[in-house]
Amino acid sequence: MKILFIPLFALVSIAASCNSSAADSDESANDSISNSEAQIISESGLIVEILEKGNGPTPSQGDLVKVHYTGTLKSTGEKFDSSVDRGEPIEFPIGVGRVIQGWEEGISQLNRGSKARLIIPANMAYGAKGKGTIPPNSDLIFEVELIDFKEGPKPIVHEVFSTEGKTVNKTATGLEYCVIDEGKGPKPIAGDVVTVHYYGYLKASGDKFDSSFERGEPFKVSLGARQVIPGWEEGLALLNEGSKATLIIPYSLAYGDQGYPGVIPPKADLVFDVQIMKIN
Numbered sequence: 127m128k129i130l131f132i133p134l135f136a137l138v139s140i141a142a143s144c145n146s147s148a149a150d151s152d153e154s155a156n157d158s159i160s161n162s163e164a165q166i167i168s169e170s171g172l173i174v175e176i177l178e179k180g181n182g183p184t185p186s187q188g189d190l191v192k193v194h195y196t197g198t199l200k201s202t203g204e205k206f207d208s209s210v211d212r213g214e215p216i217e218f219p220i221g222v223g224r225v226i227q228g229w230e231e232g233i234s235q236l237n238r239g240s241k242a243r244l245i246i247p248a249n250m251a252y253g254a255k256g257k258g259t260i261p262p263n264s265d266l267i268f269e270v271e272l273i274d275f276k277e278g279p280k281p282i283v284h285e286v287f288s289t290e291g292k293t294v295n296k297t298a299t300g301l302e303y304c305v306i307d308e309g310k311g312p313k314p315i316a317g318d319v320v321t322v323h324y325y326g327y328l329k330a331s332g333d334k335f336d337s338s339f340e341r342g343e344p345f346k347v348s349l350g351a352r353q354v355i356p357g358w359e360e361g362l363a364l365l366n367e368g369s370k371a372t373l374i375i376p377y378s379l380a381y382g383d384q385g386y387p388g389v390i391p392p393k394a395d396l397v398f399d400v401q402i403m404k405i406n
Contacts, residue, residue, distance in 0.1 A: 166235060173245035174232050180239030180272065187221030188342070190278040191233060193270055200245065200265040206258075215271075219278040222341050226251050228266070236272040244268040255387050279342030284325045287372050287399045294374070301360050302374035306399075309368020314405045316350030320362050321404040329374065329395040344403050355380050357396070367405045373398045 166174040185191050194215045196208040209215050218224040220234055228246030236242055246266045248254075256262040289304040296302045314320050323344045326336045338345050347353050349362060357375030365371050375396045377383075385392040 168231060170227075170231060170250060171247040172228050172231050172250055173243075174235055175243040175245070176236075176240065177243060177269075178239075178241040180237035180241075182238045184237055185220050185234055185272075185275040187234075188278040188281070189220050189275045190217055191220050191275040192217050192273040193233060194273060195268050195270045197266060197268045199260070200267050206260055215273055219341060219343070220275070223336075224341075229268070232268075233270065233272060236270075238272060238274060241269070241271045244270060253388070281342045282323070282339040284323075284337065284339035284399065286325065286327070287370065289372055297360065297364075299356075299360060299379060300376040301357055301379055303361055303364055304372045304374075305365070305369060306372060307368075307370040309366040309370075309402060311367025311402075311405060313366050314349050314363055314402075318349050319346055319406040320349055320402060321346050321406075322362065323401040323403060325399040327397050328391070329397050335389050344401075358398070361398075361400070362402070365400070365402050367402050370399070370401045373400060 164176045166176075168174075192215050194209050196205060196210050198205050221230060223230070225233075226246070228244060228250035231250070232242070232244040232246070244267070246268065248263045248265050251264065251266045252260050252262075254262050256264060260266070287304075287306045289306070292304045292306065294302050294304045321344050323338045324336070325334065325339055327334045347358070347362070349359065352359070355375070357373060357379035360379070361371075361373040361375070375398065377385075377393045377395050380396045381390045381394065383392055385394055390396070
């Protein structure tokens with residue numbers, strides 16, 4: 127989940143609530159699958175209508191997929207986003223939380239070259255909060271084309287850094303940082319592009335909420351451009367290229383009183399293991 131930097135398809139996994147119609151939904155899903163190969167209704171409520179079937183296998187978890195899409199509100203038909211209009215498909219690794227749940231499940235069922243309509247219930251999209259021009263509790267429709275996919279980066283096993291026996295420094299803002307291994311390169315300044323691997327977890331529980339290591343792909347951030355939370359802006363500027371460090375970020379420098387619904391609780395202090403791979 128990339129919650130440091132929120133794209134349109136920010137990963138927010140919102141659990142589906144049970145209701146009394148679940149049994150009926152399961153029954154209708156089975157009927158749809160058996161009666162029509164062109165429509166698949168999953169137990170989650172996602173409907174995948176195959177408009178044009180492609181060839182070959184479907185993508186596997188971690189594969190880098192290239193997709194064209196047009197998104198509309200189911201209730202009004204109003205278009206809210208379209209890669210087709212921009213003339214540029216999006217690319218993302220499937221199955222690692224980069225996009226909404228309805229996309230994760232729907233795109234993974236398509237062959238290369240397939241065109242489909244994804245009818246996504248609100249609890250597999252942006253839920254009760256909505257996002258931008260998408261109102262709360264909105265069911266969405268996406269016309270998608272799986273243009274291509276290829277094997278994505280391999281996950282990297284990361285063991286949480288130990289700060290035992292290390293000096294933990296604290297800044298005036300309340301940020302704490304501990305250098306595990308100090309790099310030999312320069313420190314970044316505003317405007318530099320920092321390539322960094324990270325592993326983020328909640329300080330209170332130790333629960334992981336995001337990891338570039340697991341995606342096998344570091345993240346690039348332009349320092350000072352407010353692309354990330356304030357704790358990252360301050361923390362990265364303290365570290366030399368090549369350094370490994372732990373950042374302990376108070377909620378005031380992270381997601382504040384509100385948190386990030388479904389992922390970061392309100393007033394949650396965060397911990398990030400970071401590794402500065404490169405500074406440009």
